[in-house]
Amino acid sequence: SLFGLPDQPAHERVLLASDEATGLKTILAVHSTARGPAFGGCRFWTYGDDQAALTDALRLAQGMSLKNALADLPFGGGKAVILKPAGDFDRAALFTAFGRAVQSLNGAYITAEDVGTTTADMRVVQQNTPFVSGIPRDGAFGGDPSPKTAWGVFVSIEAGVKLHLKRESLAGVRVALQGLGAVGWHLAEFLHMAGAKLVVADVDAAKVARAQEKFGAVAVGIHEILSADVDVLAPCALGAVLNAQTVPQVRARLIAGAANNQLATVQDGDALHARGVMYLPDYLVNAGGIISVAREYRNEGEETAVMVEVTKIAERVAELLERVALSTGGTPARVADAWARSKLVRPAV
Ligand code: NAD
Structure with a gap:
């Protein structure tokens, strides 16, 4: 319609x-x-x-x-x-x-x-409207939101690894990264620093080569990345990558990435859940960028305050997993949807 x-x-x-x-x-x-x-x-x-x-x-x-x-x-x-x-x-x-x-x-x-x-x-x-954000400013934080988005995805992966995979740290955890663009590249840096082992794919061969060189990443083809033998899958390229064709092939037990609208349909979320794969909803984990541009727009806080706020995404991941555990048969995608919709009201100030 x-x-x-x-x-x-x-x-x-x-x-x-x-x-x-x-x-x-x-x-x-x-x-x-x-x-x-x-x-x-x-x-x-x-x-x-x-x-x-x-x-x-x-x-x-x-x-x-x-x-x-x-x-x-x-x-x-x-x-x-x-x-x-x-x-x-x-x-x-x-x-x-x-x-x-x-x-x-x-x-x-x-x-x-x-x-x-x-x-x-x-x-x-x-030049024609004040209703815009994400612009670097002299003497104040602002500009490209991608590093903040990547940080939010990183802390979400950390939380998911701890709570769902029951591993204390990311050391040795295998992560498949689809897309090494603005967000994916920063995410690769954070994961590498935390000791994760990276498997990567991008249509841009130069980015893949750089990731091999900088992070010791293993490169796979763009058609292999979603079914890579890893612990975590981080889709950071396109939407609708989790669909009827790909979901049965996913081998990771946790999915958390930056791409918007990763699930083609909510039923694909059900199918992942049935296979024991924990899908952390994209709009929960990739909010770092909007948190950053929203603060910039309101001219609030500094770089550290933004990072602290973005880090809180990990607490929401933990809350979501609790809500899923308390629900009757709810999937993370459906529970997050209901949770978010209940908040579509004007916040009290
Ligand atoms: P980008 O365009 O910088 O990066 C996307 C990368 O994916 C590119 O390197 C591209 O070559 C690669 N790619 C394209 N098709 C591919 C395929 N089939 N297989 C593997 N790699 C492929 O975009 P970005 O800003 O990094 O955003 C990535 C995703 O995250 C998008 O879906 C975007 O909507 C979402 N997102 C971004 C932000 C942000 O702050 N930039 C915030 C929230 C959500």
Whole structure:
């Protein structure tokens, strides 16, 4: 439906905006403003068709509502996608026009980086709207949220390893990393420092070679990484990687990664649970980046305060596992969903 995803609450507002002069085609999806203005990044991507872009925007915006609620942020959920023009285009002009589209929502939606966009793009967006974050500032923390996202995923893996795999530390724990991009690379650094053994895959062979050299990582093909013989799987590339084809092949006992919307369907979460695989929901573990850009936007705290707040994600992982244990047959994905939805209300200040 144009009004939302099957079996899910509808989005409050969806804006389709285009600008002929720059070739901009963008979809801004505001899922919920119950907790505050909708906050979520802007994805710049080549989509098969407009419907695929709309579905992506709707799914990502809804995920942001759940993510921001579980992270106790005073923000609702939203997301923007820009459909990458097929031919040549002027990037600065495109993001200038995107800034105008964001401004037209008068603060109902606040944007930041996501896959395909950079801090430089956000600076351009800022020329036309104050409703943007993730921009480096002189003398104050801010900018690229990826290291914070990676830290949140790292502390989640640590918590999951302790609580589910019953191992005291990450020393010798085998972790498969799918995607060595902005988040994946930082995550690889944290895991390597903690003594984990890395198995990696990326479509970019240069990144794989660097990980082999820097971390002594074992490289496998992009079609082998999800079924690698490891303890932990960390999807840090694309969405919907846990699906009917891949779930039966997963050998890891714990999954925690940065990629948004890892489960193709909630039933794939059920299937993982039935196989004894602990899936830590993406929007719980990858909230470090939004915590960072939200603090930057509110001009609150410093680097250390942000890191302390991101580290609290580990406590939420522990709470989720307790909630799952106390539920009757609940899976982490379903229990986290219900928990997050119960928080889709304006927080008391
Ligand atoms: P990125 O584009 O920097 O990195 C993605 C990496 O995955 C790239 O190195 C790419 O080559 C690789 N890749 C693409 N297809 C692949 C495949 N089939 N197999 C293996 N590798 C493949 O993106 P990022 O910022 O690191 O984000 C990664 C994921 O985490 C995305 O899903 C993003 O939405 C999510 N996420 C990112 C942040 C953040 O702070 N950047 C925050 C929350 C969620």
